[in-house]
Amino acid sequence: MAELNIPRAHSNSWYDHLASIQSGYYYPWNSSIGDKNGEEAFLALLREHLSPESDALEVGCGHGELALDHADLCRHILAYDRVQSYIDLANEDKTKRQVTNVDFLCYDAMDSGHDEMELPLEDNSVDLIFCRRGPLHWIEDAVRVCRDGSFILALSPMEEPIPAWTSKLPHKLHYENSGRHTGTGSIHQSVENRLHQAGLTLHSGWSFDVPEIVSDPVELYRMVTWGQSEVPTFEDLKYKFDSIYDKYAEAEGIVLRHCRFLWQAQVRK
Numbered sequence: 001m002a003e004l005n006i007p008r009a010h011s012n013s014w015y016d017h018l019a020s021i022q023s024g025y026y027y028p029w030n031s032s033i034g035d036k037n038g039e040e041a042f043l044a045l046l047r048e049h050l051s052p053e054s055d056a057l058e059v060g061c062g063h064g065e066l067a068l069d070h071a072d073l074c075r076h077i078l079a080y081d082r083v084q085s086y087i088d089l090a091n092e093d094k095t096k097r098q099v100t101n102v103d104f105l106c107y108d109a110m111d112s113g114h115d116e117m118e119l120p121l122e123d124n125s126v127d128l129i130f131c132r133r134g135p136l137h138w139i140e141d142a143v144r145v146c147r148d149g150s151f152i153l154a155l156s157p158m159e160e161p162i163p164a165w166t167s168k169l170p171h172k173l174h175y176e177n178s179g180r181h182t183g184t185g186s187i188h189q190s191v192e193n194r195l196h197q198a199g200l201t202l203h204s205g206w207s208f209d210v211p212e213i214v215s216d217p218v219e220l221y222r223m224v225t226w227g228q229s230e231v232p233t234f235e236d237l238k239y240k241f242d243s244i245y246d247k248y249a250e251a252e253g254i255v256l257r258h259c260r261f262l263w264q265a266q267v268r269k
């Protein structure tokens, strides 16, 4: 049987393709996510850590809204992402919003051109590193760039169950191939391992697992096809989505798990 060529969701080639089909990083489907899902708790912690004297680094900033929204709470933010078009959008927004203390950089700390993973900062130059739903590679170099007492803070996608209905769809559209799927390995373990390898320990971690309800089959189609190329149309697959809703939907629609791990560590030198 011919191999299916499906770029791994959230791989570099997946992001490059996504950036060519939608402007900026966002979920294109409509759904309703339960309260206390981790997003607000992350923002509250971020606000707590920022102060008028603090300098911060944001990793995997996408099109920059988080850094721009929090610029007035700190002295400076350097925010980087490896996708040039996201950085271009971030800079356009920065100009529109007349923000002067945020710098956006197109940078890939994992670039094979670097001998070692290296954050784009001098030693002892920031008080906070934050990352929302981004990669974890940067932990390795966090101690070098952080000042004594700094925090590193992240909201990481957490492992979740794969829904039973996924096998009703063509293989390419299986839930585990979609960008919505956050993985099956333990994120807690993965964060702890990386922290230990960098000489750090977890300060605090909180798990969030709430329902996400998709009430319309078209929105579920948007979700499982997100970031993919050459997919069948919704009309082609409508009968499959209708039968998934007939068999698996609860009163308000298909219920997925929205899972996040919010964590922070402190750098002591």
Ligand SMILES: C[S@@+](CC[C@H](N)C(=O)[O-])C[C@H]1O[C@@H](n2cnc3c(N)ncnc32)[C@H](O)[C@@H]1O
Pocket (backbone or CB within 6 Å): 015, 025, 059, 060, 061, 062, 063, 066, 080, 081, 082, 083, 086, 107, 108, 109, 110, 111, 131, 132, 133, 134, 135, 137
């Ligand atoms: C899931 S998106 C989150 C974007 C943004 N933080 C947000 O909350 O909307 C992850 C981002 O990390 C970026 N990214 C992934 N690996 C990276 C790397 N090695 N260096 C820089 N950015 C990276 C991607 O390009 C993408 O914009």
